[in-house]
Amino acid sequence: PAPLLEVDGLVVEFATSDGVVRAVDGLSWHVDAGETLAVVGESGSGKSVSSLAVMGLLQTPPARVVGGAVRFAGTDLLQLPRAEHRAYCGEHVAMVFQDALAALNPVYTVGFQLTEALVARKGTSRREARRRAIELLDLVRVPSARQRVKEFPHQFSGGMRQRVVLAMALAMDPQVLIADEPTTALDVTVQAQIMALLAEIQAERQMALVLITHDLGVVASVADRVTVMYAGRAVEQAPVLETFHQPSHPYTAALLRSVPRLDGELGDDAELDVIPGRPPELVDLPPGCSFHPRCPRALDLCRVDPPPALRLVGPAQRAACHVAEAQLADSAAEHAAVA
Ligand code: SF4
Ligand code: MG
Secondary structure, X not given: OOOOEEXXXXXXXXXXXXXXEEEEEEEEEEEOOOOEEEEEOOOOOOHHHHHHHHHOOOOOOOEEEEEEEEEEOOEEHHHOOHHHHHHHHHHHEEEEOOOHHHHOOOOOOHHHHHHHHHHHHHOOOHHHHHHHHHHHHHHOOOOOHXXXXXXXXXXXXXXXXXXXXXXXXXXXXXXXXXXXXXXXXXXXXXXXXXXXXXXXXXXXXXOEEEEEEOOHHHHOOOOOEEEEEEOOEEEEEEEHHHHHHOXXXXXXXXXXXXXXXXOOOOOOOOOOOOOOOOOOOHHHOOOOOOOHHXXXXXOHHHHHOOOOOOEEOOOOOEEOOXXXXXXXXXXXHHHHHHO
């Protein structure tokens, strides 16, 4: 059967004063009901741009989808007129962003906004919608929901506000939730609470969750599979265990070394191994593998030849890397020699 939501070979370009920039270059991932996919990358890696493309929210121009498909239950949303694409997502795919304040209207109470959304988009009666608004705030564990529906967004703390945004997203009973850096603006304790809440709701509703983040630390406990992006491309895709225990792409390995150990083995003041260099400018991508100037394992080949798109390098692990592929070939040869 077709995956619930599938991005297939997506290419997004931007017109800039320096010429056309490819922000997403052949990205593919998929997610199924009840599953959590983490899309990980630094800022500028294309992870947000690609999810905006999924939702039909890219500003065109300057952005332009020049290739690929975004299929929901087999229907390519990119083939639909923009308004239909958005309406389709309105019904099936919701998205929450980092900036909760921007997602809410400051002049209306939280209850009013939830109620209006339900009336306008689901045709719920006003009376029923008011009841449902309280239920939704309960669902995202806003205490005293009955009182708090009467309050305005600025009366909520950052964490509570993000819960309200989540309630808005869940109002339509989406089958897929895309959460773009949902906790980045919050302090660490609140981050953990929101992530736990997300995971709980996801499991309860058997929703598909796409978690977009620059932080591999938050991924370990919630994701089933991970897609790592660099400079617009997916460089590794694997189940979460493989991602953490045997990363096959040097960039994934470097990202992992820059995450504080959850078990505290490094101690609080241990120096993190920060990836040397900075992410490349998309207008001026290095030739060959875009990661080569920062890669500790780069070969001469890497400076001239871009590695092919994701290929199997393990039972369920894919990477776009010359060295990862060569290693697979080596171990295959070893097995052959032993046999
Ligand atoms: Fe490093 Fe080469 Fe692999 Fe790129 S292709 S990540 S430069 S080893
Ligand atoms: Mg972003």
